[in-house]
Amino acid sequence: MHTDLEISKKAPLLPIAEIGKKLNINAEDLIPYGKTKAKIPLTYIDKEKYSKNNLILVSAISPTPAGEGKTTMSIGLTEALNKIGKKTTVVLREPSLGPVFGIKGGATGGGYSQVLPMEDINLHFTGDFSAIEKSNNLLAALIDNNVQNKNNSLGIDPRTVTWKRVMDMNDRSLRNMIVGLGGTTSGVPRETGFDITAASEIMAILCLAENFSDLKKRLGNIFIGFTYNKEPIYARDLKAHGAMAALLKDAIMPNLVQTMEGNPAIIHGGPFANIAQGTNSIIATKTGLSLSDYVVTEAGFGFDLGAEKFFDIKCVSGRLSPKAVVLVATVRALKYHGGIAVADLQIENLEALEKGLANLEKHIENIGLFNILPVVAINKFTSDTDGEIDLIRKRCEKLGVTVEVADVWAHGGEGAIALAKDVVATVEANHVKFTPMYDWSLPVEEKIDIIAKKIYGAKAIDYTSKARANLRKIERLGLSGLPVCIAKTQKSLSDNPALLGRPKDFVVTVREIEIAAGAGFLVPITGDIMRMPGLPEHPASEKIDITDDGTIEGLF
Structure with a gap:
């Protein structure tokens, strides 16, 4: 079997101006980054057009080590929609290094x-992550400089500062550290650390900003900590937001690339789906909807995480109304939820599959809570048997849900024609009346309660004393009207990664609530959430290399 990189090299790459032409973008308006990548100016966002065109969300069941394939399915569906005559752009997140x-x-x-080009997209791409990193770290430097500077100090209490530096690399040794060592000229010692760039609030802000004015306002609203007099300090108090926005001058513009079949693809932003909204930028989505009849996009992890936040945060903030949802499932992943070990997933096991279908059923039920009926896409693997696929099909039919097998890995757009036709039929039936789960003005605890009980299936929510203190702080700062972006494990519908399938009668524990005032949401933390990942025993980097002629090898 060929690797993804080997397969990608078989596809002829069109000049980026030709891809832009398919979207009626003037070649002189594109800002090229080489021959096959370009930035699209914000002037191509057209409210009249994006309001009437069709937004399709691709989500999935709870992630497993077996893989589900949301991104692969999103791209394959886009190819298929174009094949049946629907002008479609796929809009995705950028990978993190x-x-x-x-x-x-x-x-x-x-x-x-x-x-x-997959090598470029997976590596430095157009430098967006680097710009976000620099903007984040400028604010960090300004905070420590103000603490150090006695003549121009805001009186920041360094013990209350939560802002960390970031870098776009897995490095567990940077999670916790003390800065400011080396004497009085080297800063004031305090505990801090590094997050990975995708976890930066700047990333979340960039992906929710509507324009430069909104970007600067959100950057200025970043909550830093308190003064010794217990007064709140924001980035605007340090006069940081203008320079931070300047560093994001190019990063705010979405990136245009192409699919293997020469169709337009817009890739922009990459916030985490557990501690942030887990989807590409509002600007990228609106650009795609302004330039094509259909936009296919995806949200990170399962429906309970990325998609819930896509609907309740991104769609409400950006005034977007999705027309259909594709829910991706695999036979392998469902058997894993039924209790089968990864090593045995290729063996037919209808009993385990039957048990694992409870996870699929819950996600279908959750989509219905937003007044949307999904189309289920079975992402086909060679080990799938007819009996297993038939079992999934019959369960979906019993639930009144359309289901199609899609083999996009092996056949590209041809493998998703039936799925594309079902999506179009869903859109044209015009039965979707998207409704968010909650009103932002509700009390914070009530918003958490709605998501935890209705989406996750919890019976109760427990708050630690620290979380209760956070609630009081949020009330004091006047931020109770922000939506909630619950951070929890992606591996389970509950906050316990060991509970597979469809767990019931569990208690969700909120241990603290962080403030992301710039992004415009609150982050209730459940369980242990990793913001600076570590490397595995054998990192993927061991297989990545470059030849003497500059050809990159080993990416997958």
């Missing part, structure tokens, strides 16, 4: 359903 060199590998799809 840490996972690329760590445990995940690339994030540009797979097989014959990829976005290109």
Whole structure:
């Protein structure tokens, strides 16, 4: 079997101006980054057009080590929609270098359903992550400088500062550290650390900003900590937001690339789906909807994480209304939820599959809570048997849900024609009346309660004393009207990664609530959430190399 990189090299890359032409973008308006990548100016966002065109969300069941393939399915569905005559653009997140060199590998799809050039996209791309990193670290430097500077100090209490530095690499040794050592000229010692760039609030802000004015306002609203007099300090108090926005001058513009079949792809931003909204930028989505009839996009992890935040945060903030949801499942992943070990997933096991279908059922139920009926896509693997696929099909039919098998890894767009036709039929039936789960103005605890009980299936929510103190602080700062972006494990519908399938009668424990006032949401933390991943015993970087002629090898 060929690797994704080997397959990607078989596809002829069109000049980026030709891809832009398919979207009616003037070649002179594109800002090229080489021959096959370009930035799209914000002037191409057209409210009249994006309001009436069709937004399709691709989500999935709870992630497993067996893989689900949301990105691969999103790209394959886009190819298929174009094949049946629907002008479609896929809009995705940018990969993070840490996972690329760590445990995940690339994030540009797979097989014959990829976005290109995959090597560039997976590595430095157009420098967006670097700009976000620099903007984040400028604020960190300004905070420590103000603490150090006695003549121009805001009186920041360094014990209350939560802002960390970031870098786009998995490096567990940077999670916790003390800065400011070396004497009085080297700063004031305090505890801090590094997060990975994708976890920066700047990333979340960039992906929710509507324009430069909104970007600067959000950057200024970043909550830093308190003064010794217990007064709140924001980035605007340090006069940081203008310079931070200047560093994001190019990063705010979405990136245009192409699929293997020469269709437009827009890739922009990459916030985490557990501590942030887990989807590409509002600007990228609106650009795609302004330039094509259909936009296919995806949200990170399972529906309970990325998609819930896509709906309740991104769609509400950006005034977007999705027309359909594709829920991706695999036979292998469902058997894993049924209790089968990874090593045995290729063996037919209808009993385990039957048990694992409870996870699929819960995600279907959750989508219905937003007044949307999904189309289920079975991402086909060679080990799937007819009996297993038939069992999933019959369960979906019993639930009144359309289901299609899609083999996009092996066949690209041809492998998703039936799925594309079902999506179009869903859109044209116009039965979707998207409704968010909650009103932002509700009390914070009530918003958490709605998500935890209705989406996760919890019976109760427990708050630690620290979380209760956080609630009081949020009330004092006047931030109770922000939506909640609950951070929890992606491996389970509960906050316990060991509870597979559809757990019931569990208690969700909120141990603290962080403030992301710049992004415009609150982050209730459940369980242990990793913001600076470590490398596995054998990182993916061990297989990555470059030849004497500059050809990159080993990416997957």
